[in-house]
């Protein structure tokens with residue numbers, strides 16, 4: 001009877017795959033473990049007991065966070081991938097994801113992909129918007145390989161989720177990374193396959209990193225926070241919010257608003273402020289229905 005710990009990399013209906021550091025093992029989810037099966041998600045750290053040639057999950061260790069859509073636990077970093085014109089960039093969609101991550105205290109990196117076909121000037125303009133907002137930005141081309149090793153460097157040792165709209169190149173980036181793995185032998189591809197019941201598979205990379213390619217992020221719903229709190233989830237506004245004259249300032253039309261002053265001084269990108277107003281409207285709408 002041996003015990004070991006590992007990271008769940010895929011969940012199926014009757015078993016899950018667990019990476020134990022040296023190998024991937026198949027763990028049964030049956031009998032008295034049924035109740036656990038509903039609780040296990042990709043990314044979970046688990047204690048496994050090996051008995052009579054079978055691996056059984058004994059315990060799911062406490063999670064530091066959990067993304068519901070996609071269902072991934074213990075996320076260290078989300079790479080928000082976007083193109084510029086193929087498909088057209090949607091800043092509100094990107095910022096909705098970033099706000100969601102800020103609210104959950106999950107680190108994010110913005111990845112401007114398809115650099116080989118997009119206008120370099122526009123790519124730089126977008127890079128500057130997100131850098132100014134306080135994000136790390138990587139410019140990549142999954143096709144030419146530009147920026148891929150820089151991106152891999154930022155993922156090192158972390159449990160990573162690739163997020164972003166359909167068609168921006170998430171799967172291609174993942175395969176560019178696993179290609180690199182084959183050619184250099186530094187990373188190891190454990191498993192490819194689509195038939196995971198819960199839709200998420202993590203791929204092991206160098207230095208204990210895990211990467212999930214997740215179509216599920218496109219279903220991220222509206223922002224769920226109190227309207228006066230939204231500003232806290234825009235990194236460039238966080239420190240300004242407490243300086244506004246009104247304690248529940250929405251940074252819309254109020255007098256003596258530190259956020260709007262910063263906007264006028266060029267310290268906040270107008271593009272970001274615009275998505276802020278849009279997401280604020282979503283929050284306000286949601287509040288309205290809450291009390292009706």
Ligand SMILES: Nc1nc2c(ncn2[C@@H]2O[C@H](COP(=O)(O)OP(=O)(O)O)[C@@H](O)[C@H]2O)c(=O)[nH]1
Pocket residue numbers: 113114115116117140141142143144164165166167168169170171172173
């Ligand atoms: N030119 C170019 N095409 C790319 C790049 N990355 C992905 N693509 C293409 O964009 C399409 C969508 O890519 P995919 O990885 O499936 O996007 P996903 O939906 O985000 O997973 C595919 O036809 C890819 O070949 C890139 O960096 N440059």
Ligand SMILES: [Mg+2]
Pocket residue numbers: 170171172213215
């Ligand atoms: Mg994909």
Ligand SMILES: [Zn+2]
Pocket residue numbers: 241244245249250251252254256257258259260
């Ligand atoms: Zn304000």
